[in-house]
Amino acid sequence: MRKKWIAVLAAAIVLTAGCSSKETEKKEATEHKEKQVEVEEVVKPEELSYQFPLTGLGTAEESSDRAVAVVVNNHPKARPQSGLPQADIVYEVLAEGDVTRFVAIFQSEKPKNIGPVRSAREYFIDLAAGYDSFFIAHGYSPEAKIRLDHGEIDNINGMQYDGTLFKRADFRKAPHNSYINFKNIVKGADQKGYNLDKAPGNAEFLSxxxxxxxxxxxxxxxxxxxxxxxxxxxxxxxxxxxxxxxxxxxxxxxxxxxxxxxxxxxxxxxxxxxxxxxxxxxxxxxxxxxxxxxxxxxxxxxxxxxxxxxxxxxxxxxxxxxxxxxxxxxxxxxxxxxxxxxxxxx
Known part of the structure; x- marks a missing residue:
């Protein structure tokens, strides 16, 4: 079915090895079976007493982690991005022109790398605030800068931490090459005295x-x-x-x-x-x-x-x-x- 939609888009624009021994095989088969049993035991619903607040998926321990919201670039030169599969919720919304950006909310998973990170708009701040998120962006509109400077939301910004907490990838050109890892997110929160151990309220999930x-x-x-x-x-x-x-x-x-x-x-x-x-x-x-x-x-x-x-x-x-x-x-x-x-x- 995707071919149909691609055709619609095109019309719209009018262009564009084996084991070394039986013993080894037997040992590996036994280990594999044991791992399968272990995984099955981990994911048994009756043993998962808690749920992640933004996915409703089960977890063995109650999560107290604060949500982190990152503005992620969606320009064609920024694709593929890093970290999006681990986001619990992603908002996709227009910035200027017909260009969209993402506000990716992370809570249940913490990807090693996130980005490219892009600049804030006022409504990005509003979306992040709905989850009491720690807000991450690189740059800002004049209106967003006023709100960030006034401390409306806990945040760090690549304008102040470019080259320290935020790293530039050498395989892409600015402004499509700013990345942050989760270790530096935690480090930035610690430097500014922000608390990262209060989970957001639960979303509404179906059984x-x-x-x-x-x-x-x-x-x-x-x-x-x-x-x-x-x-x-x-x-x-x-x-x-x-x-x-x-x-x-x-x-x-x-x-x-x-x-x-x-x-x-x-x-x-x-x-x-x-x-x-x-x-x-x-x-x-x-x-x-x-x-x-x-x-x-x-x-x-x-x-x-x-x-x-x-x-x-x-x-x-x-x-x-x-x-x-x-x-x-x-x-x-x-x-x-x-x-x-x-x-x-x-």
Whole structure:
């Protein structure tokens, strides 16, 4: 199905070894079996007493880690990025022009490397604040700088720590080459006296039974358009994995180092009013008034209404809060819900 969406995009732009002995084999087989048993024992649901607050996935110990929000570059010269598969939640939202950036929220996993890191906008700060995140960016708009300087959110910025906490990769050119690792995130928080041991509040999740019984219109694949083929995202549902894969055209969104793909359990697309406010093309986005949206889960889609509750974008269906399937979530913020295209079957 992705070929269909790629064709749509193209039309829109009109261009572009064996073991050494039986004994060794037997020993390795035994060790492999023992490891399988060990893994199975670790993931038994009845033995996982707690859940990560932003994924709803089980964990043996209660997590007290603070959320960390990082502004990640999505320019074609910044792809593939580092760390996105480990993010619990990723917001995708327009910056200037038809260029999108990500606000990646990390809590359950801590990737070794994250980036390229890009500059802050006011609404990026608002999204991060909804999870009481430690906010990481490299640069800022004038309005965002005022808010960061006033201490509205705990943060470190590459403008002050370029070459120390933030490192420049030699295989990419600025502004597409700023990276930060988790060790330096912790170091930066420590230097500024910020606490990183308070977990965010829990999101609303479906039980496994509720997730298996989800209704909705079938929508195995869909596209979210941002007005440019370079930023239009295609999602495909893999029924065997029970996950969505994300693509830009023919290129899957994967991790730079590991090549692991972004795998999603929920894709929420919400319409918000966008207004360009200066000659640089910077925007004001209304993240408070609520509005229309789509929630894609388990290969199905439901029309929803969204509300801003304590800084978080929450979907509602028929006046009731719509829970997320436990796992990873991607939230696309678009100026118009007509930006979403999918083939539906009742």
């Amino acid at each position: 496994s039974e509720e997730a298996d019984q989800l209704d909705g219109v079938e929508a195995k694949d869909f596209m979210v358009s941002y007005g440019s083929p370079s930023f239009d995202a295609i999602y495909e549902y893999d029924a065997e994995e029970g996950k969505y894969h994300r693509f830009i055209g023919s290129e899957e969104t994967v991790d730079l180092e590991s090549k692991d793909p972004v795998l999603l359990d929920n894709v929420l697309v919400v319409q918000m009013n966008h207004k360009v406010v200066d000659n640089a093309g910077r925007r004001v986005i209304d993240m408070n008034s609520g509005g229309k949206g789509y929630l894609f889960q388990k290969g199905k889609v439901n029309e929803i209404q969204w509300k801003n509750e304590a800084g978080r974008i929450i979907p509602y269906k028929d006046g009731v809060k719509a829970g997320f399937v436990p796992g990873k979530t991607w939230i696309n913020i678009v100026p118009s819900i007509s930006s979403v295209s999918f083939d539906s079957q009742q």
